[in-house]
């Protein structure tokens with residue numbers, strides 16, 4: 460969809476295509492626009508405007524993230540996206556498309572690329588270690604360099620001169636984080652706000668940066684900075700809360716605090732707060748490996764029932780999360796529980812998203828076949844472009860659940 464401003468906004472116009480990702484657009488010269496997006500066939504598609512739209516053309520490839528586009532001259536375009544093995548992939552146009560080339564790296568997010576002067580490209584992406592990584596081109600690629608940090612979204616990159624770069628991404632507490640290059644990297648600084656999406660930044664003139672990000676109330680927030688960076692809007696007040704209790708039979712590989720932080724992050728996008736009411740260690744080694752059968756809602760094993768009888772501290776409408784060594788058969792977790800006894804089991808080797816996912820089931824959420832979403836039925840280990848989405852309908856289901864509280 461396209462909306463143009465030329466003294467006033469044109470309103471949204473449908474440009475067709477079957478997009479599986481966010482688009483990326485640039486303008487290389489007055490009156491011309493190039494747009495790329497990942498199609499539902501996982502190929503990258505390109506559309507361009509020059510007195511009219513050219514229509515979508517496939518650039519091929521099998522990509523697993525939104526693409527990013529830059530171009531250092533009217534005749535040059537460079538497209539980047541993450542490949543199936545998490546490496547950065549590149550396709551360049553210089554009279555004709557070069558085809559996809561692999562640039563390495565272990566990306567956990569979509570990349571962001573810009574060109575500050577002819578012949579030079581900078582690319583950043585969030586690595587699988589949650590740090591931001593940087594790679595640059597100047598007659599050849601420099602290779603990946605870590606900029607450190609612990610970020611929870613795709614980064615966005617801008618630069619107002621050949622010697623200046625600014626990187627923004629969301630931090631672990633959903634605040635906007637910034638790292639700038641001006642001869643050397645400044646290190647990460649926290650700029651506050653409560654972001655529900657990756658930010659987007661551009662610089663239109665020296666010393667100014669424009670930023671856009673989705674707030675936790677689903678609005679798009681924007682700000683302009685003079686040489687520094689803008690405040691991002693304050694969060695909307697939570698409109699529901701979920702209180703859970705942790706019972707530890709075997710300590711999880713991902714610490715409870717980390718799983719909780721991930722859950723807080725995802726649920727906050729729908730105005731739902733999450734708290735752990737109590738944490739208790741249970742000495743019941745005979746239930747370290749819990750029989751869960753086929754893990755069907757309402758059909759629990761004798762071992763599950765025995766485990767779920769330990770509900771000290773938990774109210775009737777509060778889910779208890781039992782951390783065990785394993786389930787039999789082996790799952791990351793299982794949300795099957797008897798009626799009126801909200802409980803989930805989480806295995807030691809579960810991912811950082813498992814708790815948020817399993818409690819989601821208790822709150823009434825079903826699986827979806829979409830690895831961008833928390834409730835993917837393909838395993839939270841296969842989540843693409845974290846943090847995964849909790850869509851508005853799912854937020855509404857949680858808010859109407861007997862196991863959440865309206866606030």
Ligand SMILES: [Zn+2]
Nearest residue numbers: 816820826836
């Ligand atoms: Zn599930």
